Structures are given as structure tokens and as C-alpha cells.
Amino acid sequence: MGVENTDYREESLDLINPFDIKLVSEFLEPLGFDFDPHDVDYTMILYNLNGEVIGTGSHKGKVLKYVAVSPKFREGAAFAQIVTHLIDRVILKFKHIFVYTKPRNLEVFKGLGFTEIATAEPLFSVLEFGYENIKTYQDYLRSLRREVTVGNIAAVVVNCNPFTKGHKYLIEKACKENRLVYLFIVEEDRSSFTFNIRWRLIKEELGHIDNLIMVKGGDYVVSGTIFPCYFLKEEKQCDIAAKQAELDVLTFLRYIVPILNINKRYVGTEMYSPVTAAYNEAMLKHLPANGVEVLEIPRITCGGDKNYISASKVREAIRKDRLEEILDFLPQSTKSFLLSDESREIREKIKNTVTRH
Missing domain, CATH: 3.40.630.30 (Gcn5-related N-acetyltransferase (GNAT))
Structure with a gap:
């Protein structure tokens, strides 16, 4: 060309x-x-x-x-x-x-x-x-689709950087309350924990659940491929985050929901990340009006009312070499991985960076 x-x-x-x-x-x-x-x-x-x-x-x-x-x-x-x-x-x-x-x-x-x-x-x-293109991804979704005649079909979207008991609780709750759950794992490797590791730790812990289908997020589910903000220097960061979230939610609604017949989306409450909070707000704005109920599930705590479990707290503990302080935040698969030599490179990477991811 x-x-x-x-x-x-x-x-x-x-x-x-x-x-x-x-x-x-x-x-x-x-x-x-x-x-x-x-x-x-x-x-x-x-x-x-x-x-x-x-x-x-x-x-x-x-x-x-x-x-x-x-x-x-x-x-x-x-x-x-x-x-x-x-x-x-x-x-x-x-x-x-x-x-x-x-x-x-x-x-x-x-x-x-x-x-x-x-x-x-x-x-x-x-x-x-x-x-x-997006049709290629839709063909991938069709290959995973399981037909059900009764009951709700839910979606959960996670990054799991790393996989915590909070993620596990949210996913298991969705599985208990719905006939089928599609679990989308953000695929792009911009996180400290690679996609392959994140996928493996989730599968080790939850692979036995019959009505849970794990799905690669590709380029269309909360992908960092999406959203370069370099051409928006005059805009407020909060407005950018809101519109980024809207793009992602509209893509989910237009191209993913109809293929998998999703009618519920589960999310955790967000008190730490403004970007994730913007996503939740965009979902509440667009999904219910188009037949997808949004269920915002309160975060679970560990050892105290205010000690909310979060992946960012886990990374911060790793950064400060205090992993033992947050072991109770972790399901067995993640705990075993982080205590093994296999995780050494990831732990060192986190210690040597100052980003949230």
C-alpha cells in the first residue's frame, strides 16, 4: 500500500x-x-x-x-x-x-x-x-459460548495484578448467583504480573467451577491499547478518564454483550483508583438502559472493618519487602507463587518501579 x-x-x-x-x-x-x-x-x-x-x-x-x-x-x-x-x-x-x-x-x-x-x-x-478486527474477536467469543435456556448470564472483568481473595470472592459470588459467568481477564501485559501468570493463578484457584468460562480480554476489554491521551492536553484528567471508560463500556455493550447474551455485570466497589471508579460510573450510566444489570459488590476486608483487600496493597507490600503482612489477602495459588523462586523477577520488578501497576 x-x-x-x-x-x-x-x-x-x-x-x-x-x-x-x-x-x-x-x-x-x-x-x-x-x-x-x-x-x-x-x-x-x-x-x-x-x-x-x-x-x-x-x-x-x-x-x-x-x-x-x-x-x-x-x-x-x-x-x-x-x-x-x-x-x-x-x-x-x-x-x-x-x-x-x-x-x-x-x-x-x-x-x-x-x-x-x-x-x-x-x-x-x-x-x-x-x-x-473486532469480528475476529467476536468469532473467538462464539467459540467459547455455552448455550443456556434459563438463568442469568453474567460477566466479570478483572486484571488481577495480582489475584487476591477479593477477586476470588467477587467471581465466586457471581458464579453462585448466575447460570453462567464469563470471566474476562485483561490481556495486555502492562501489569507487573504477566497475563500468562495472572491467567494461571486464577485457573488454579477457580478452574473447577463448572459455570465459569475464562475469556481473554484481547484488544477490546479494558485494553491499554485503547486510550492514548496525548492529543487531549487541554482536557481535565477526570474528563479523560470518564470518556475512556465510556469508550470501553460502549465497546463491551455493542460487540460483546450480544454475542454472549450477557444480562448482568459484576464489579467491586472502588475507593482507591479514580480510573476504576470512572469505569463503574460509565457502566451504571450505559449498561442498565441497555438490558445489562450492574451489580456493585462491596469489597471484602481482612482482619478489620477498614482493612480492605486490594491488589495495589499487595504490590505496595512487595515493594516495601513486607509480603508477610498481606499473605492473608491472597488465595493459595497466589500465595504459593509469591513465596516461590518463580516470582523473584516480578517481585524485583515491583520493587524497582514506582507506578501503580
Whole structure:
């Protein structure tokens, strides 16, 4: 796929060269972008024949980022040339490409072959392109679907970083109260505990439950692939979190609920994470009006009324080398893992980072 245009010259940037970083940062800043060279794998820039920078584009993995063209060149082929350049590069490694943009840019990307997944006005639209798409994920869901004629079908979405007794309680409660439960595990490896480890610890503890079906979250369930906020520098963080959550909930409602006939979604109450709290609020706003009951289950405590179990407390204890203080927060699978040599790399990683994840 290529766009030939002799009026423009493409150039790949060196992301460790201060001059190149300054060049793209100064171009993007007046267009409303805060360029972060650590947030991309590759950046290109487009010049006209006078050597003037007229556009740029980047990608991080399968996500296109910082795609922008100077206002006076937006009527020409510059935008298409940048996007095509990035597609040609990314599609070699990934079968699937995402772009997140403001809703006003929807039609431009659609004109280049992208398909809209969801929009949360006025901040976000998410589109995709490639050999795989949301229908591929829906086919995966169909392969797991179990037909039931009576009883409720519930969904629980968890990250489990790591898997705690709080998660176990929520999932087991859903299984006791419903005919079938689909447990979506966030798949993207942005957490301290890898997806494979999280999946394994959950399966070891809960794999015996007949009406529980474990599901990979893919790119569509609380995926960090979703939601780059680099183009929203003028917006309040609380508004961004709310619209991120809305995008995810709308995607769940539109593409997942109908395939699995879900009519309940279980969530834990949230008092620690503003992002998770925003998700719960978005669910309460959109799901009940569309036939999905939201059940917000109070967090359980350990050894005291205010000692709420949370994965973030577990990570903090690991960070401070006080694992013994929170062992009662953990089901046997997680406890055995954290006390084994196999977890050493993860424990060291947590100790050496200051992020919430």
C-alpha cells in the first residue's frame, strides 16, 4: 500500500537524537500534542519541497499516534501519505492496527480504510484497520459460548495484578448467583504480573467451577491499547478518564454483550483508583438502559472493618519487602507463587518501579 506524491519527502526520525525530538515536538505543540519520544516505537516526518515540515506520524506497537498535518496542507494528500507510510510499516508485524483520534477526524480515517469501533463524544473515537478486527474477536467469543435456556448470564472483568481473595470472592459470588459467568481477564501485559501468570493463578484457584468460562480480554476489554491521551492536553484528567471508560463500556455493550447474551455485570466497589471508579460510573450510566444489570459488590476486608483487600496493597507490600503482612489477602495459588523462586523477577520488578501497576 503506497501513496506516491513527488511534492513531499518522507524521513524517519532518530528518537534518541535531541534535534529530531525537538523538531517534531515543536511542530506538534501548537497543534495540541505533547510529544513523548518514550511513548513511541517509530516516528516519521513529512517535508514539502521547500524543506518545510508539514506533517508527522508515529506508532507504538499496533497503535498509530501523533498523526498530524499542518492546517494549510490538510486539503492535500499529506495526511494520506503519512497514514499509509505507517500502515505499510506496522502491518508487516501486526495484523491489526488501531488509531484513536477526535471524532472530527473520523471521516478522514474512514476514507483510508479504517472502521469505527466506538465514539465517546466529544473527546474520543477509536478505529481499526487490518486483516484482523473486532469480528475476529467476536468469532473467538462464539467459540467459547455455552448455550443456556434459563438463568442469568453474567460477566466479570478483572486484571488481577495480582489475584487476591477479593477477586476470588467477587467471581465466586457471581458464579453462585448466575447460570453462567464469563470471566474476562485483561490481556495486555502492562501489569507487573504477566497475563500468562495472572491467567494461571486464577485457573488454579477457580478452574473447577463448572459455570465459569475464562475469556481473554484481547484488544477490546479494558485494553491499554485503547486510550492514548496525548492529543487531549487541554482536557481535565477526570474528563479523560470518564470518556475512556465510556469508550470501553460502549465497546463491551455493542460487540460483546450480544454475542454472549450477557444480562448482568459484576464489579467491586472502588475507593482507591479514580480510573476504576470512572469505569463503574460509565457502566451504571450505559449498561442498565441497555438490558445489562450492574451489580456493585462491596469489597471484602481482612482482619478489620477498614482493612480492605486490594491488589495495589499487595504490590505496595512487595515493594516495601513486607509480603508477610498481606499473605492473608491472597488465595493459595497466589500465595504459593509469591513465596516461590518463580516470582523473584516480578517481585524485583515491583520493587524497582514506582507506578501503580
